[in-house]
Amino acid sequence: MACLVNSSAFAFSGISPLHSRSDSVSRRSNFPYRTPTTVSIKNMPSKQDALRFPPLCQHGGTTRQGRRKTLSPIKSMQDHEALPEGLKPELMPKHVAIILDGNRRWAKEKGLSMELGHLSGGRVIKNIAFLCNKWGVKVLSIFAFSTENWTRPKEEVDFLMGLFEEVGQTYMDEVTRYNVKISAIGDKSKLPEPLQELVATAEETTRGNTGLHLLVALNYSGRYDIMQATKSIAGKVKDGIFQVEDINEILFEKELKTGCAKFPNPDLLIRTSGEQRISNFYLWQLAYTEIFFSKKKFPDFNEEDFIEALSSFQKRERRYGGNK
Amino acid sequence: MESKSDSYAGSLVASLLSRMRRFLFHVLSTGPIPNHIAFILDGNRRYAKKQKLKEGMGHRAGFLALMSLMKYCYELGVKYVTIYAFSIDNFKRQPEEVQGLMDLMLEKIEGLLKEESIVNQYGVRVYFIGNLKLLNAPVRDAAAKAMKATANNDKSILLICVAYTSTDEIVHAAQEAIEEKWGETQESSKASGAQNSDICQEKHKGHRTIKLADIERHIYMGLAPDPDILVRTSGESRLSNFLLWQTSTCLLYSPKALWPEIGLRHIVWAVLNFQRVHPYLEKRRKQV
Numbered sequence: 001m002a003c004l005v006n007s008s009a010f011a012f013s014g015i016s017p018l019h020s021r022s023d024s025v026s027r028r029s030n031f032p033y034r035t036p037t038t039v040s041i042k043n044m045p046s047k048q049d050a051l052r053f054p055p056l057c058q059h060g061g062t063t064r065q066g067r068r069k070t071l072s073p074i075k076s077m078q079d080h081e082a083l084p085e086g087l088k089p090e091l092m093p094k095h096v097a098i099i100l101d102g103n104r105r106w107a108k109e110k111g112l113s114m115e116l117g118h119l120s121g122g123r124v125i126k127n128i129a130f131l132c133n134k135w136g137v138k139v140l141s142i143f144a145f146s147t148e149n150w151t152r153p154k155e156e157v158d159f160l161m162g163l164f165e166e167v168g169q170t171y172m173d174e175v176t177r178y179n180v181k182i183s184a185i186g187d188k189s190k191l192p193e194p195l196q197e198l199v200a201t202a203e204e205t206t207r208g209n210t211g212l213h214l215l216v217a218l219n220y221s222g223r224y225d226i227m228q229a230t231k232s233i234a235g236k237v238k239d240g241i242f243q244v245e246d247i248n249e250i251l252f253e254k255e256l257k258t259g260c261a262k263f264p265n266p267d268l269l270i271r272t273s274g275e276q277r278i279s280n281f282y283l284w285q286l287a288y289t290e291i292f293f294s295k296k297k298f299p300d301f302n303e304e305d306f307i308e309a310l311s312s313f314q315k316r317e318r319r320y321g322g323n324k
Numbered sequence: 325m326e327s328k329s330d331s332y333a334g335s336l337v338a339s340l341l342s343r344m345r346r347f348l349f350h351v352l353s354t355g356p357i358p359n360h361i362a363f364i365l366d367g368n369r370r371y372a373k374k375q376k377l378k379e380g381m382g383h384r385a386g387f388l389a390l391m392s393l394m395k396y397c398y399e400l401g402v403k404y405v406t407i408y409a410f411s412i413d414n415f416k417r418q419p420e421e422v423q424g425l426m427d428l429m430l431e432k433i434e435g436l437l438k439e440e441s442i443v444n445q446y447g448v449r450v451y452f453i454g455n456l457k458l459l460n461a462p463v464r465d466a467a468a469k470a471m472k473a474t475a476n477n478d479k480s481i482l483l484i485c486v487a488y489t490s491t492d493e494i495v496h497a498a499q500e501a502i503e504e505k506w507g508e509t510q511e512s513s514k515a516s517g518a519q520n521s522d523i524c525q526e527k528h529k530g531h532r533t534i535k536l537a538d539i540e541r542h543i544y545m546g547l548a549p550d551p552d553i554l555v556r557t558s559g560e561s562r563l564s565n566f567l568l569w570q571t572s573t574c575l576l577y578s579p580k581a582l583w584p585e586i587g588l589r590h591i592v593w594a595v596l597n598f599q600r601v602h603p604y605l606e607k608r609r610k611q612v
Contacts, residue, residue, distance in 0.1 A: 148608065222572060227536060230498040234534050237502055244506070247499050249491045275601070280572040287491055287565040291576070321413025321564060 083135055084307050091314040093267030096132060097141035097289070099281055100125065102273030102297030109297070115159055120299035122167065131306055133178065133212040139261045141215040143281045147187065147224055161192050164218070168198045172205065179211030185257035186220030187228075213261050220257070222283030229255035258285055265289065268313045270306075272298040290316050345588065349400045352592065355599040358552035360404035361397055361591075362574075364566055365390065367558030367582030374582070380424045385584035387432055391442055396591050398446040398480050404548045406483040408566045412458065412492055426463050429486065433466040437473050447479030453544045454488030455496070483548055490568035493544045500542035501534050545570055553594050557583040573605060 083089055100121050107117025125142055132140045145160060175182060184199045191199070199218070232255045237244055242251070258264035265285045271277075274295040278286065292309040294301060365386055372382025390407065397405050409429065415422060436443045436450065443450060452467040459467070467486070540546055550570040556562075559580040563571065577594045579586070 151608075223536065223569070226494060226498075226569065227534075227539065230501065230539060231534050233498065234502045234505065237506070244499050244503050247495060247502070249495055252491075252495050252498065276576045276597075277574060277601075278572055278576070283568045283572055284491060284494065286563055287489075287568060289562060291561040291563075293561070316560070320416075321411045322416035 087135070087307065087310055088314060089136060092136050092310070093290075093313055094137065094263040095139040095141065095261070095266045095268075096137050097143070097266035097269045097282060097285075098125075098128065099143045099269070099271040099279060100298045101271055101275055101279075103299060105273065106297035106299045114156055117299065118160065118163060122163070124299055124301055127303065128301075128306060129180070129212060129214060130178075131303060133180070135310075137212065139213045139215060139263045139266075141185075141217060141258075141266060141282070143217045143220070143279075145186070145218050145220070146280060147219055147221040148280060150190075150219075161195055165192075165195050165198055168195075168202055172202065175202070175206060176209070179209045180206060181209040181211065181213045182206045182216065183213065183260050184216045184218050185225075185260070186218040187224060188218065190219050215258065215261060217281070221280040222278070222285075223280060225256050225258075225282075226284055228257070253284070256284060258282070268292060268309065270294060270301075270309050272296055272301050288318065288320055290318070345396070346399065348588075348592065352595055352599075353401060356602045357401045358595060358598050359402065360406065360549055360551045360553075361402050361594070362406040362408070362551040362554045362567055362571075363390075363393070364408045364554070364556035364564060365583045366556055366560055366564075368584060370558065371582040371584045380421070380428075382584065383425060383428055387428070389584045389586050393586060393591065394442055394448070394482065395446070396588055398442075398448065400591070400595070402480070404481045404483065404551075406453075406485060406545070406548065406551060406567070408485050408488070408564075410454075410486040410488070411565065412455065412487055412489045413565065415458070415487075426460060430463050430466050433463070433470050436470055443474055443477070443482070447477045448474065448482050449477040449480070450474045451481065451483045451547055453483050453485045453547075455492055456487060458487040481548060483545065485566070488544070489565040490563075491565055494539075494569055496544070497539045497542040501538040504538065504542075505534055539569075543569060550574060553577060553598050555579070555586075555590070555594055557581055557586050557590075573608070575601060 083092070103117035103121040104114050105117075106112075106120065107114055112120075129140055144164070149160075150157060182202045184203065188196055188199055229252055233247055233252065236242060237247075253259065253264065256264065265287070266282065266289045269278075269282070269286060269289045269291045270293075271291070272294045274293065276293050282289075290313050292312050294305055294309065296305055368382035368386040370382070371377075371385060372379065375382075375385075377385070394405055410425060414425070435441060438444075442448070450470050452471060456464050456467060463486075467484075545567065550572070551567060551574045553575045554563075554567065554571050554577070556564075556576070556578045559578055561576070561578045567574075575594070575598050577590075577597065579590045579593070581587070581590060
């Protein structure tokens with residue numbers, strides 16, 4: 001749900017994010033994007049610029065004549081395509097986590113606004129989620145908004161909150177169609193009320209879905225997660241559910257927000273934009289995670305880069321402190 | 325005569341290298357110097373295999389590299405150095421290797437206490453961090469002795485993580501924090517002579533008041549500030565359950581060199597990268 005881009009934000013002068021033609025949004029009956037009314041676009045991107053992402057849905061796209069194909073329902077998100085060459089299915093990570101860094105720097109480099117940077121990043125999330133589902137990754141975590149991001153300029157924070165809401169409303173049908181389960185992890189009580197309601201609805205609606213489990217970290221940090229787990233355990237000790245001596249790593253891990261996922265600990269963490277740090281994302285959960293740092297800014301992170309990260313992961317020897 | 329001149333030449337070269345190193349550190353010091361560097365000493369066994377050494381010799385070579393590295397760090401002005409010497413997970417290794425590591429640790433801890441050791445040269449206070457109950461008695465006693473013997477050193481600090489994992493550290497801190505709060509709540513109830521229902525309310529409030537500071541007070545690594553740089557050798561890019569709580573904003577650096585191959589150039593590179601990101605991280609810290 002996070003930064004899934006609403007690319008027709010650019011369409012007010014007929015720019016198509018998918019095509020070089022300026023087809024207007026209204027003519028595409030199955031076009032998945034709606035113009036967000038609240039986004040303010042300060043700089044116009046060129047048609048060549050930054051918007052050339054491959055269509056997300058393999059069943060969509062356009063015909064040669066530029067008419068949009070009808071999107072067919074996807075029965076199962078495990079419907080299949082072979083992995084790219086070089087990747088082995090048995091070595092695919094079960095849980096991939098991403099720190100989506102570099103949206104603003106990317107926009108600045110291209111002379112675009114901060115808003116466009118985030119929108120472009122959101123588009124990449126959607127692509128990655130699709131690829132994860134296609135290739136058998138079970139859980140995808142995205143660090144959408146950190147507890148520390150509240151210190152950003154108000155304009156940016158308001159834009160992001162608005163964007164999360166817009167995206168959630170826009171893509172609920174598609175999420176359902178793709179059988180994706182959504183969970184928002186973080187201190188949701190600090191989010192704007194409409195977003196809290198939307199999150200609750202999204203979680204409820206997708207609770208029974210069995211495809212990719214998308215964990216959206218909203219107002220989350222690793223230390224917050226450990227603190228809330230400690231408080232939760234303290235409450236249970238108080239209520240006599242268990243004793244202090246019973247507290248162990250297995251019990252503690254279940255109390256973390258990632259306890260809602262079948263595979264709570266990422267096998268692979270990807271951080272873009274070249275910065276080599278965790279920035280208070282998962283802490284406990286990264287104990288044995290393989291970390292891949294990509295120099296590319298997040299909006300430039302494409303399928304090839306994702307394959308490179310997966311390939312690097314598959315080559316690593318994971319010893320967990322023991323023998324080979 | 326030849327051996328005297330050889331040793332004279334050798335000490336001249338060593339002296340020259342030392343002066344060059346100090347000059348380099350002087351130049352680096354024009355920028356911010358990390359206060360705390362942590363190391364995951366990975367690659368000793370692969371080094372032994374690569375150099376066709378006997379089993380166990382890789383760890384000894386690793387120890388020599390550690391001594392050099394400590395010297396570089398303390399000369400540069402790094403106050404805290406933390407090393408991941410032995411993980412709780414390492415107990416899963418072959419018993420012979422584990423025993424060999426315990427014996428090596430015992431030998432080297434005793435070496436640290438000698439007059440001419442680097443610890444006394446640089447005024448280093450040594451701490452052993454971890455679930456020390458898991459260690460055998462001789463190593464545990466030697467560690468306690470080393471901590472006591474260096475308690476008056478105050479120039480720099482060496483934290484040696486043994487029988488340590490971060491998840492064990494966090495669980496331990498949570499247990500201690502909960503027990504402490506539970507104890508405070510019970511004491512305040514007794515002192516006030518409250519009725520049963522009031523005791524229940526006090527207990528209820530007690531569990532709500534666990535704060536970040538409570539965890540940080542009980543965490544093993546609470547003796548030191550969070551690391552500025554975490555270096556893991558051998559090219560592996562993972563934390564292996566080391567300092568998970570503490571490395572939330574730390575620069576991660578994973579040179580391809582195996583631990584016994586680590587050298588001055590790696591430290592210099594790590595510090596230069598730290599200096600590059602330091603202004604941004606300082607700004608973020610102040611905002612938060």
